[in-house]
Amino acid sequence: KAGVTQTPRYLIKTRGQQVTLSCSPISGHRSVSWYQQTPGQGLQFLFEYFSETQRNKGNFPGRFSGRQFSNSRSEMNVSTLELGDSALYLCASSLTVHTEAFFGQGTRLTVV
């Protein structure tokens, strides 16, 4: 069965712009989480969605937002991009919030 799909794989944006990243979870998985990975901070949790509702949020500014659709696909949005937002953004899906997470390959965002 198909894994977690993230699009696009690579993105270059300018400071001040906004960006939307997409995640298609494994079929049947209802929980989707987003993580940011940088060399300095490692992997940090952004937010988690289950059945179209945000259930948990990490310690990130309000410029980071997300949503989940009825088919469990999820998007995250970053507004007013800063250089420090350059990172690998990873999406993970799981059958429920208690089972193992399956990660996509990530979207590499570069802000210039």
Next chain:
Amino acid sequence: DAKTTQPNSMESNEEEPVHLPCNHSTISGTDYIHWYRQLPSQGPEYVIHGLTSNVNNRMASLAIAEDRKSSTLILHRATLRDAAVYYCILRVTGSARQLTFGSGTQLTVLP
């Protein structure tokens, strides 16, 4: 969240067993011990998890100390494809749902 401590790096020879340690002295009774690994240029990959008893699956074995303050991930025969960063994570079922990643152990497998 309870914290885990892992060595920054380890080396192993190909086709030899590898024992990756993890200390979690503040673990609580409801914390599950999860292991994920991240290969270069990929997202993390689930390896194994357990609560109290030792666990085996096709990828690895997890040995949990009797007092649960430490655990060891065992790769029975390391291959070059096992070179990755290995993360030991404590996860409380029913409350905090996210995975809290530490800095992990960078495993290098030598041919």
